[in-house]
Amino acid sequence: MRCSPSALKNEAQRLYQRLNKLGWTLDDCELIAPTTLEIKQLKTEQHAVILAHSYQTPDIMYGVGDFIGDSYSLSVTATTHPAQKIIFCSDYFMGETAKLLNPDKEVLVPRVAGCSLADSITGEQVRAPRKKYPHAGIVCYVNSYAEVKAESDASCTSSNVVEVVEAMPQQEIVFIPDKLMGLNLRTMTSKKIIIWDGICVVHEGFGEETVRDIRRRFPGVKILAHPECAPGVVALVDYAGGTSGMLNYVRASAAAIFMLVTECGLTDRFKAEFPDKQIVGTCILCPYMKKIQLVDVLQALRNPAPEQYIKIPDDIADRAQASLQRMFELEQEGKTLVKRGAGEAVS
Numbered sequence: 001m002r003c004s005p006s007a008l009k010n011e012a013q014r015l016y017q018r019l020n021k022l023g024w025t026l027d028d029c030e031l032i033a034p035t036t037l038e039i040k041q042l043k044t045e046q047h048a049v050i051l052a053h054s055y056q057t058p059d060i061m062y063g064v065g066d067f068i069g070d071s072y073s074l075s076v077t078a079t080t081h082p083a084q085k086i087i088f089c090s091d092y093f094m095g096e097t098a099k100l101l102n103p104d105k106e107v108l109v110p111r112v113a114g115c116s117l118a119d120s121i122t123g124e125q126v127r128a129p130r131k132k133y134p135h136a137g138i139v140c141y142v143n144s145y146a147e148v149k150a151e152s153d154a155s156c157t158s159s160n161v162v163e164v165v166e167a168m169p170q171q172e173i174v175f176i177p178d179k180l181m182g183l184n185l186r187t188m189t190s191k192k193i194i195i196w197d198g199i200c201v202v203h204e205g206f207g208e209e210t211v212r213d214i215r216r217r218f219p220g221v222k223i224l225a226h227p228e229c230a231p232g233v234v235a236l237v238d239y240a241g242g243t244s245g246m247l248n249y250v251r252a253s254a255a256a257i258f259m260l261v262t263e264c265g266l267t268d269r270f271k272a273e274f275p276d277k278q279i280v281g282t283c284i285l286c287p288y289m290k291k292i293q294l295v296d297v298l299q300a301l302r303n304p305a306p307e308q309y310i311k312i313p314d315d316i317a318d319r320a321q322a323s324l325q326r327m328f329e330l331e332q333e334g335k336t337l338v339k340r341g342a343g344e345a346v347s
């Protein structure tokens with residue numbers, strides 16, 4: 001695409017205003033401006049919307065993303081957006097959730113990437129605990145493929161997992177696929193939790209010593225962790241919850257220093273969105289999410305390959321949608337059973 005020098009200059013300035021808080025220079029922005037301009041033009045021509053998961057790189061989140069968030073909230077956002085085409089910068093299973101909630105829209109992912117957690121279980125494998133624990137209910141974390149949701153009684157997100165599990169009619173719950181979140185649930189709910197052996201390679205990577213070290217070095221720091229972290233880590237932090245819960249916590253807090261025990265993209269997002277707060281400590285990159293680059297977004301708009309389109313067989317889609325629908329119902333019932341204090345503060 002040919003762009004006029006003035007259009008490129010304006011685009012580089014727009015990018016710089018959004019990205020300089022994260023250390024990007026004007027030269028960096030000039031380099032990506034031709035690509036972001038072409039993406040914006042193709043998106044407009046095709047009436048598409050670009051959803052960017054919070055673990056994407058800043059050039060995707062702030063350069064071309066129309067909405068930034070976690071996979072579930074973005075999928076819900078898309079249901080009320082007029083665009084008929086969704087480019088979801090995320091893993092394939094997240095694109096599937098968007099397709100389940102937007103069955104009449106075209107959903108594409110810029111790159112077909114895996115995930116250590118979602119890849120730990122297939123739909124077929126869910127049948128084994130179903131047989132072994134016939135009296136148990138099966139709850140599946142939304143970070144799973146549609147075929148796994150289809151075999152589960154209900155889905156859940158990191159924000160509503162406690163309410164969903166509490167509202168399940170069974171006392172025994174098989175929680176799939178996240179082992180560490182399942183272990184955390186044992187202390188957060190009254191149910192007997194049977195776990196699966198899946199892990200998120202990002203959140204598994206944080207140890208208790210990292211949290212203790214940050215507390216020693218930064219007096220007054222508030223530490224926030226994702227519930228996909230190990231219980232020993234979660235027990236040491238000030239708040240455990242998903243992306244929206246973390247955002248709300250920081251927004252409402254008078255503290256000046258925070259550490260996020262999660263993926264680096266979210267750390268970037270907090271640095272950009274809370275310029276008055278200091279974000280300290282380390283983060284871990286997701287090797288799957290970071291496979292997606294700007295050029296992949298451009299390619300998905302220019303010349304998408306068949307595998308980039310999310311396709312879910314009808315029988316799986318119907319049952320996976322039922323599992324998500326059950327989540328909505330249980331979340332509402334669970335709210336009356338679970339009285340949360342100020343968010344989900346752990347200590």
Ligand code: SF4
Pocket residue numbers: 055091114115116117118143200201202203263286287288289
């Ligand atoms: S951070 Fe990466 S590995 Fe962990 S659940 Fe998300 S996509 Fe999977």
